[in-house]
Amino acid sequence: MPGSAPASDADQLLARRAAVLALLRQTGDGRLSGQEIAQQLGISRTAVSNHIAALRREGYRIDSATRVGYHLSQSPDLPLPWEVCPLLTGGFRQVTGGAETGSTNDDALDLARKGAPEGTVVLAARQTKGRGRLGRTWKSPEGGLYASYVLRPQAPLERVSALSLVVALAVADALERFGVPGVRLKWPNDLLLFDDEGAEMGKVAGILLEMSAQMDGVEYVIPGIGLNVNRPVDVPVIDDGGRRQAAYVSDRIDAVPRLAELAAAQIDCLAARYQAWKSAGCFFAPFRDEYVERLSTLGQDVRVVAMGGEVLASGIVIGIDDLGRLLVRDEDGTIAPVTAGEVSLRG
Numbered sequence: 497m498p499g500s501a502p503a504s505d506a507d508q509l510l511a512r513r514a515a516v517l518a519l520l521r522q523t524g525d526g527r528l529s530g531q532e533i534a535q536q537l538g539i540s541r542t543a544v545s546n547h548i549a550a551l552r553r554e555g556y557r558i559d560s561a562t563r564v565g566y567h568l569s570q571s572p573d574l575p576l577p578w579e580v581c582p583l584l585t586g587g588f589r590q591v592t593g594g595a596e597t598g599s600t601n602d603d604a605l606d607l608a609r610k611g612a613p614e615g616t617v618v619l620a621a622r623q624t625k626g627r628g629r630l631g632r633t634w635k636s637p638e639g640g641l642y643a644s645y646v647l648r649p650q651a652p653l654e655r656v657s658a659l660s661l662v663v664a665l666a667v668a669d670a671l672e673r674f675g676v677p678g679v680r681l682k683w684p685n686d687l688l689l690f691d692d693e694g695a696e697m698g699k700v701a702g703i704l705l706e707m708s709a710q711m712d713g714v715e716y717v718i719p720g721i722g723l724n725v726n727r728p729v730d731v732p733v734i735d736d737g738g739r740r741q742a743a744y745v746s747d748r749i750d751a752v753p754r755l756a757e758l759a760a761a762q763i764d765c766l767a768a769r770y771q772a773w774k775s776a777g778c779f780f781a782p783f784r785d786e787y788v789e790r791l792s793t794l795g796q797d798v799r800v801v802a803m804g805g806e807v808l809a810s811g812i813v814i815g816i817d818d819l820g821r822l823l824v825r826d827e828d829g830t831i832a833p834v835t836a837g838e839v840s841l842r843g
């Protein structure tokens with residue numbers, strides 16, 4: 497393509513792996529020989545067998561019979577880059593990751609420090625050291641979608657904290673693309689699911705925003721998103737204490753999309769929202785009404801508590817302001833704008 501950057505070796509490898517898979521899928525119940533794949537893609541037969549071996553290591557079931565060729569009978573449900581990239585239509589295309597990692601945020605921080613470009617995405621279907629907000633652990637069993645993004649907004653620090661609200665909108669957009677009903681936003685960084693009667697089912701996603709900034713501005717921002725997709729068989733809807741702990745996409749829809757489809761939708765929706773935020777000068781104001789429409793605690797009696805336990809505000813949530821702060825009206829009618837904190841229902 498004239499004007500576009502030359503593809504790196506890694507990009508080329510990924511494109512070829514995606515192409516090998518596409519050919520095997522097109523063949524359906526039939527078989528395709530190594531020779532045919534090599535010819536169609538203009539690569540060597542050795543390269544074909546290397547791709548087949550790599551795919552098998554990732555969990556693809558590909559049987560082969562001498563002279564008749566390969567047949568793909570099963571694909572793993574993983575957000576692998578060669579599954580995700582062909583589905584992308586938006587601005588973010590640099591996708592890495594796969595089945596398991598320690599923490600996608602740690603990986604993305606590492607890539608950002610090494611100069612990874614804006615729009616780099618790290619994906620995993622399982623994390624062994626998932627991190628949540630306030631130093632908490634983020635349980636990350638298999639069947640979830642864990643994603644972190646490298647962003648490099650040229651914005652003053654005070655505008656960047658509201659970016660997590662914009663990210664939350666993007667995650668909601670992606671779920672709505674698949675017809676997941678009852679998605680609401682819990683200020684500032686959570687997504688909840690509600691049932692058809694309007695009862696809360698629990699937290700379906702959380703966002704952790706980490707960043708590095710210098711005196712003259714932000715160097716990089718890493719939003720990390722943990723999305724509960726398939727409820728693990730050993731996690732009951734109601735726990736021993738009679739509480740609902742977490743909600744899963746599979747609690748709300750029967751035909752749960754594959755992780756690669758969910759990942760691609762999330763990446764596209766995030767790229768679109770992020771572009772819109774940058775075009776608006778990194779101000780939250782244009783997103784405010786949409787956020788308020790989806791706000792789970794609007795009109796509710798809440799308490800907002802700081803990290804150290806100090807109560808920052810108590811009263812009725814009346815909205816969000818142009819800076820993304822939660823507006824809470826107390827019994828005297830005084831309105832307190834809250835910048836950060838944990839919200840819980842009173843009474």
Ligand code: BTN
Pocket residue numbers: 598599600601602623625626627628629630632634642643644685686701702703704720721722723
């Ligand atoms: C929260 O506490 O609600 C935020 C949880 C954020 C978890 C995500 S999962 C992907 C990314 N990697 C991590 O280690 N944490 C974030």
